[in-house]
Amino acid sequence: MRIRLAATVLVTAAALLLAGCSGSSPAPAGSGDGKPVAGGDATFVISGRTWAHLDIAAPAVTPVKGLINAIYDGLLRMTPDGKIVPWLAKSYETSPDRLSWTFHLREGVTFTDGTPFDAEAVKFNLERQVDPNQHAGEGGNLPQDITVDAPDEHTVLVKLSEPDEALPSALATTAVGLMASPTAVKKWGAEYGLHPVGAGPFMLDSQVVGQQVKLVKNPDYWVKGEPYLDSVTYRTLGSADSALQTLKSGGADVMDSVAPQQANAVGNDASLTLTRNPSLGVNLMMLNTTKPPFHDVRARRAVGYALDQQTLSTSLFFGYFKPTESMIAEGSWASPGQTVDSYPSYDLDEAKKLVADIGGLSFSFKVPNSSDWLQQAAAIQSMLAKAGIDMKIEAVEPSKKIADFFSRNYEAIHFAVPGLPDPDNYVRPFFDSTAGANPSGLQDADLDALFAKGRTTAGDDARKDIYRQVAQRMGETAAAVYISDYPWMTLQNHRIHDVEFLPTGISYLNEAWVDGK
The missing domain is CATH 3.90.76.10 (Dipeptide-binding Protein; Domain 1)
Known part of the structure; x- marks a missing residue:
């Protein structure tokens, strides 16, 4: 049995820089007649993410989705x-x-x-x-x-x-x-x-937990003739710059999760192809509503008013990440659009008023200890300082950040994942007080009721209207301050073909193949 999924849209970095938005270009040319060939190894490099385990039902699920979906x-x-x-x-x-x-x-x-x-x-x-x-x-x-x-x-x-x-x-x-x-x-x-x-198409061969894992071909995979690759290796590196250099030097075939800084650095390098999917995710600051200072909605809204998304998008993200006022991003069928009336969008005077009203505001912001996220945190710190907000940056290992996130061991914490098309799967688990996770700790009966209605109501049109109300209520509660949207971007060389890149951050490898074994 042969199963062929729809081809992914490939976008060159040069086209993105010229057009400022997604476009399309032909897939890289293969060798010979362009048909898949069996054999060879592919290497993926990542940064800013790691894994402590590969269990799909653990309290903190491994964020390296391509790796998980190669095994399962x-x-x-x-x-x-x-x-x-x-x-x-x-x-x-x-x-x-x-x-x-x-x-x-x-x-x-x-x-x-x-x-x-x-x-x-x-x-x-x-x-x-x-x-x-x-x-x-x-x-x-x-x-x-x-x-x-x-x-x-x-x-x-x-x-x-x-x-x-x-x-x-x-x-x-x-x-x-x-x-x-x-x-x-x-x-x-x-x-x-x-x-x-x-x-899945591959099985574990060896690993150094959180650093490198090698998967080998499942010889009994149920899809006849697949996978083509003999093995796949995932490596995590300390910075996005080092991951990019490894890709450019030929030490890897794919850079999984590309930051705007690296996409911009590639320029018009014809040897690499950038995939940029419509955004399903949001790059945000999650606020712990269960303890000071963010048990007070005024403190949460003050941070929102003090953060200038447009300046970050232009000066730090090179237009790859864009402003958003909803966690239901533009790539979702339920998106309410980029602006939400109730959300505390940038207003420095209003931020200053709220800070004065609550008698000052200081807090610690946990971020992954990678250069790009630390650079983002420093820019936010400078913005918030203009409103009289004292934000301390606490750099932590990515695996610890994930554990702290789900255990609510934070005051404010960075959170950015590709997202999912259905808000019930992506938004509700983080803000519904009846959900299993609810890392924000938010207790809001109105929002809970809307989530329940969105889950049980049939029809996309009716559900979209409900999630528009969800976005409005989330803007009022301000349990999360949005930094930007978060489109999933990857870079690949021309040696590897037919990796299925999804906007959710998942990559499917059962049909992937490489030139030059």
């Missing part, structure tokens, strides 16, 4: 043009009352440890994601009271207490839809994240 396949997938398609589930349907979903599984699929992929394995994985003792970082994307039945070996029935219109999107774009070997999870227990086993 999911029930469903999202294509680069935003469609949800069956994957390990060959088909699925919902009941007329939308309270049950039936998934028909592919036959003959096994995990890389030989464990059969069947209905019991799906039941195990979904129940693990909602197990309150597991504290799965993305488990909040599933209704916490679901029941999962396995009426036969290749059929799974998911029953809900109320409709969940975002369920297919959650299964296609978040960790809750990825499948791990129940045998391996039970064998390794708390250490499973160091010994991940999926049914």
Whole structure:
């Protein structure tokens, strides 16, 4: 069986710099007749992100999404043009009352440890994601009271207490839809994240945790003839500049997650191609609403008023990242647009008034200890100082930042991820007081009610109106101060072909191949 997803849109850095927005250009020319060839190794370099484990149901899920999705396949997938398609589930349907979903599984699929992929394995994985003792970082994307039945070996029935219109999107774009070997999870227990086993195109060969991991081809992958690559290596480097230099020198094929500074530095280098997808994510400052100073909404709004997004976009982000006043970004079907009336957009006088009203404002801002994010923090620090706000910068390791984020061990913390197309999967888990994560600690009954309505209401038009109200209420509560939007950008050389880059930050490698083995 041959499955070919829609081709990704490739955008050259030169075109971006000239046009100031996304455009398209032909994919890099391959060797010979341009058909995929088997063999060879590909290397991805990243910066500003790392991993402490490779467990899809851990409290803090590994942020290197391409790595995770090379090891694990999911029930469903999202294509680069935003469609949800069956994957390990060959088909699925919902009941007329939308309270049950039936998934028909592919036959003959096994995990890389030989464990059969069947209905019991799906039941195990979904129940693990909602197990309150597991504290799965993305488990909040599933209704916490679901029941999962396995009426036969290749059929799974998911029953809900109320409709969940975002369920297919959650299964296609978040960790809750990825499948791990129940045998391996039970064998390794708390250490499973160091010994991940999926049914994806690659499997773990070796790793230095948080620094480098090598994956090798799954010889029994269920898609006939794939993957083409013999192995894939992921390396994390200390700075985005070093990652870019490694790519330019031939030490890597793809730079995963490119900052505006590096995109700008590439200029019109014809040896590299930049992929820039429509933004689904937001680059923001999350404020801990459970303790001083940000238990006071006036303090939160003061920070919003003091931050000049347009200046940051122009002077620091070279136009690649743009101002936004909603966490539901422009790439989402539910986007309310770049401006939201209730959001405390830049107004230095209003910021000063609020600071005076609360008797001064000081706080610590945790950021990853990479040069680009530290440069951004320094620019924000200077802006806030003009309003009389004393912001201290606390640089931390990326893995610690993730742990602190989900445990609310912060006053303010940097948060930037590519995002997801459905707000129920991407926005609700961070601000709904009934959600499993809620790292902001926000307790707002009006917002909770809107999230519940958005999840259970059928029809994109009706849901879009609800999420417009969500954006308005979020602007009022100001639990997050938006710095910019966050389009996912990658750079690749011309040696590698057919990597599927999604705006969610996921990259699929089952069809990837390289020249010159």
